[in-house]
Amino acid sequence: MSYGNTFPLWRAAAGDHWPAYTRHAFVQGLADGSLPRDAFMHYLVQDYIFLIHFSRAWALAVSKADTLDEMRHCAATVHALLNQEMGLHVKLCGEAGIAEADLIAAEERPENLAYTRYVLDIGHRGDFLDLLAALAPCVLGYGEIGARLAASDHAQTYAEWIGTYGSRDYQDLCHEVAALIDASVARRIGPEPQTSPRWGLVCERFTMATRLEVGFWDMGMTP
Numbered sequence: 001m002s003y004g005n006t007f008p009l010w011r012a013a014a015g016d017h018w019p020a021y022t023r024h025a026f027v028q029g030l031a032d033g034s035l036p037r038d039a040f041m042h043y044l045v046q047d048y049i050f051l052i053h054f055s056r057a058w059a060l061a062v063s064k065a066d067t068l069d070e071m072r073h074c075a076a077t078v079h080a081l082l083n084q085e086m087g088l089h090v091k092l093c094g095e096a097g098i099a100e101a102d103l104i105a106a107e108e109r110p111e112n113l114a115y116t117r118y119v120l121d122i123g124h125r126g127d128f129l130d131l132l133a134a135l136a137p138c139v140l141g142y143g144e145i146g147a148r149l150a151a152s153d154h155a156q157t158y159a160e161w162i163g164t165y166g167s168r169d170y171q172d173l174c175h176e177v178a179a180l181i182d183a184s185v186a187r188r189i190g191p192e193p194q195t196s197p198r199w200g201l202v203c204e205r206f207t208m209a210t211r212l213e214v215g216f217w218d219m220g221m222t223p
């Protein structure tokens with residue numbers, strides 16, 4: 001299972017960092033239900049804050065885009081994050097007695113801050129493609145995790161989380177983002193991106209964001 005042509009190359013360039021992210025103990029705990037509830041709630045609260053800043057980064061991509069088509073895709077992703085994905089967090093936290101005002105007021109953990117501000121910094125310094133490379137591990141990594149967990153035996157404990165990222169809606173979003181990345185690479189680097197001097201740097205953006213995802217799961221396991 002994969003998304004587009006560029007993502008598998010970036011994923012391979014990230015080496016062992018990729019499975020460290022997508023097969024992290026936190027993910028295993030979501031699948032078999034062994035993840036402690038307080039770790040999951042702590043993660044969800046932090047992830048709500050993460051999504052606020054991540055939406056800002058996608059909004060920056062709207063501003064960095066070169067074509068109307070790119071703008072529309074990025075604007076649609078901002079919409080999906082703010083009005084769909086964050087709904088999961090509000091609902092699950094609400095069921096646990098955590099109000100949305102408490103989510104907004106929660107203190108951001110440094111591992112969380114490091115990740116989103118890294119992505120925003122890459123976006124500010126670089127061009128649209130640099131920013132997409134830093135955004136990709138988040139969207140497509142959760143797509144990969146959601147699809148894998150939804151397709152295999154999993155406990156009911158975190159089924160709603162698994163169902164969100166394994167859903168057709170989320171998988172469609174992943175395929176759209178992958179197509180956006182492929183078109184962006186073709187437009188900015190050309191038909192043989194791996195021979196370009198830019199390629200290594202773009203792979204570095206992707207790898208660093210992947211490492212920051214591993215740090216995010218680690219943070220999730222230490223409420």
Ligand SMILES: Cc1ncc(CO)c(N)n1
Nearest residue numbers: 047050051138139142216
């Ligand atoms: C940390 C993190 N990475 C990726 C996603 C998917 O949007 C998320 N919600 N949180």
